[in-house]
Amino acid sequence: xxxxxxxxxxxxxxxxxxxxxxxxxxxxxxxxxxxxxxxxxxxxxxxxxxxxxxxxxxxxxxxxxxxxxxxxxxxxxxxxxxxxxxxxxxxxxxxxxxxxxxxxxxxxxxxxxxxxxxxxxxxxxxxxxxxxxxxxxxxxxxxxxxxxxxxx
Amino acid sequence: xxxxxxxxxxxxxxxxxxxxxxxxxxxxxxxxxxxxxxxxxxxxxxxxxxxxxxxxxxxxxxxxxxxxxxxxxxxxxxxxxxxxxxxxxxxxxxxxxxxxxxxxxxxxxxxxxxxxxxxxxxxxxxxxxxxxxxxxxxxxxxxxxxxxxxxxxxxxxxxxxxxxxxxxxxxxxxxxxxxxxxxxxxxxxxxxxxxxxxxxxxxxxxxxxxxxxxxxxxxxxxxxxxxxxxxxxxxxxxxxxxxxxxxxxxxxxxxxxxxxxxxxxxxxxx
Amino acid sequence: xxxxxxxxxxxxxxxxxxxxxxxxxxxxxxxxxxxxxxxxxxxxxxxxxxxxxxxxxxxxxxxxxxxxxxxxxxxxxxxxxxxxxxxxxxxxxxxxxxxxxxxxxx
Numbered sequence: 001x002x003x004x005x006x007x008x009x010x011x012x013x014x015x016x017x018x019x020x021x022x023x024x025x026x027x028x029x030x031x032x033x034x035x036x037x038x039x040x041x042x043x044x045x046x047x048x049x050x051x052x053x054x055x056x057x058x059x060x061x062x063x064x065x066x067x068x069x070x071x072x073x074x075x076x077x078x079x080x081x082x083x084x085x086x087x088x089x090x091x092x093x094x095x096x097x098x099x100x101x102x103x104x105x106x107x108x109x110x111x112x113x114x115x116x117x118x119x120x121x122x123x124x125x126x127x128x129x130x131x132x133x134x135x136x137x138x139x140x141x142x143x144x145x146x147x148x149x150x151x152x
Numbered sequence: 153x154x155x156x157x158x159x160x161x162x163x164x165x166x167x168x169x170x171x172x173x174x175x176x177x178x179x180x181x182x183x184x185x186x187x188x189x190x191x192x193x194x195x196x197x198x199x200x201x202x203x204x205x206x207x208x209x210x211x212x213x214x215x216x217x218x219x220x221x222x223x224x225x226x227x228x229x230x231x232x233x234x235x236x237x238x239x240x241x242x243x244x245x246x247x248x249x250x251x252x253x254x255x256x257x258x259x260x261x262x263x264x265x266x267x268x269x270x271x272x273x274x275x276x277x278x279x280x281x282x283x284x285x286x287x288x289x290x291x292x293x294x295x296x297x298x299x300x301x302x303x304x305x306x307x308x309x310x311x312x313x314x315x316x317x318x319x320x321x322x323x324x325x326x327x328x329x330x331x332x333x334x335x336x337x338x339x340x341x342x343x344x345x346x347x348x349x350x351x352x353x354x355x356x357x358x359x360x361x362x363x364x365x366x367x368x369x370x371x372x373x374x375x376x377x378x379x380x381x382x383x384x385x386x387x388x389x390x391x392x393x394x395x396x397x398x399x400x401x402x403x404x405x406x407x408x409x410x411x412x413x414x415x416x417x418x419x420x421x422x
Numbered sequence: 423x424x425x426x427x428x429x430x431x432x433x434x435x436x437x438x439x440x441x442x443x444x445x446x447x448x449x450x451x452x453x454x455x456x457x458x459x460x461x462x463x464x465x466x467x468x469x470x471x472x473x474x475x476x477x478x479x480x481x482x483x484x485x486x487x488x489x490x491x492x493x494x495x496x497x498x499x500x501x502x503x504x505x506x507x508x509x510x511x512x513x514x515x516x517x518x519x520x521x522x523x524x525x526x527x528x
Contacts, residue, residue, distance in 0.1 A: 057200065057201075057202050060200075061199075061200050061203070061352070061353075061422050062203075062368040062369060062422045064368045064369060064371050065206075065368045066202075067202050067205070067206070144352040
């Protein structure tokens with residue numbers, strides 16, 4: 001007869017059994033810390049919603065590698081272009097994800113990368129234009145398996 | 153970045169699963185109906201669109217970093233013999249085409265089946281007179297990815313070799329053997345419950361079509377044996393030793409079970 | 423640092439917007455993990471990336487620990503002249519990985 005699985009067995013299997021690395025939950029960034037990080041970028045200048053588009057799957061099966069593309073509506077000419085795109089999150093241990101600098105030679109204001117998400121949360125992308133204005137987009141992402149689990 | 157303990161409902165989902173397959177008093181070996189050939193699906197079929205896109209684009213598939221390393225290893229003279237793989241085998245695109253698709257294969261010298269990784273190490277020791285690559289080491293995974301890539305798109309074709317038969321049958325039995333504290337066989341999950349979910353992850357059919365794989369959870373590349381070890385520790389069984397005959401036997405059975413399916417190496421898996 | 427993979431079209435017409443993909447092998451250790459004995463695993467990430475076109479920086483990035491292992495970037499630039507694109511990744515130990523790719527304007 002099979003011995004009934006205990007709840008502990010079950011949790012261990014769910015968690016993927018013994019790893020050589022102990023993963024502890026670091027204190028997560030807070031929405032407040034994210035606001036501070038954004039303030040550092042904008043120096044208090046107003047941020048308008050619009051122009052920026054975050055493209056990320058709304059439901060993520062593995063938080064270790066989440067494909068994300070940020071694009072900005074801009075002609076990318078010498079007169080009118082994006083100089084910087086910054087990506088922030090509110091619940092990873094640190095609010096900054098990545099900062100990308102570009103200019104009229106980029107042709108398009110678009111960057112794609114892969115990021116880690118510790119848990120379901122909101123992402124914010126902010127673009128700075130050459131006229132000094134800031135624009136933003138926000139999206140919610142649901143993560144079903146968090147980043148950095150290990151089971152081998 | 154996050155605690156290893158996943159939400160409690162994962163445990164709950166598993167408890168349901170264990171209950172579903174463990175209620176009947178079970179002999180250690182029972183028969184679960186194998187998957188009909190026309191119902192077979194690669195692990196890719198259970199992945200998100202994003203993971204499939206990652207696998208489909210060589211310019212963004214991180215496993216290609218290891219393939220590139222493997223290409224360097226292929227061309228590098230080494231060992232007491234000062235020979236490169238290329239010195240004897242020439243262009244990998246020609247000489248290694250289809251090779252990974254028919255491993256494990258019988259090795260006359262040892263009178264046993266060997267996996268592709270073991271076959272490569274035979275060349276390391278006998279032909280290059282160099283140290284064999286350690287199992288799961290970066291160079292072992294790199295050369296296996298490079299050799300494996302040469303079979304991408306080809307059907308899995310296990311050799312029709314009588315000498316393999318007893319090992320293949322041993323592998324089939326191992327696949328049906330209940331193991332570990334959770335007392336589950338590979339077949340319990342992969343033949344009977346594929347398509348279901350285990351703690352948020354879909355249960356695939358366990359086809360060895362993509363190895364070595366870049367597993368998002370590992371954030372790196374790993375062999376089929378590492379993947380099998382994960383399943384064994386998952387049911388709280390003591391995994392077989394690296395390169396043990398048991399692993400080779402299971403690999404033989406997995407190849408037979410996936411006969412005709414397409415090689416995807418180097419695949420992405422969640 | 424180890425391997426990198428760059429994808430740049432070998433040829434382009436002047437004025438074309440070309441897509442560049444750059445992948446580099448790196449663990450991107452976050453600094454938030456611990457060994458079983460409680461010892462913290464030190465942070466070790468690539469924190470900076472630049473792409474220069476014939477010596478002029480056309481794209482630059484700062485990475486934080488939330489960038490996934492084996493960092494991937496895709497971005498665009500306008501093909502202007504035949505020459506060399508230089509990619510430089512810098513990690514926390516100030517080690518640099520440099521790769522180049524040629525582009526010919528037809």
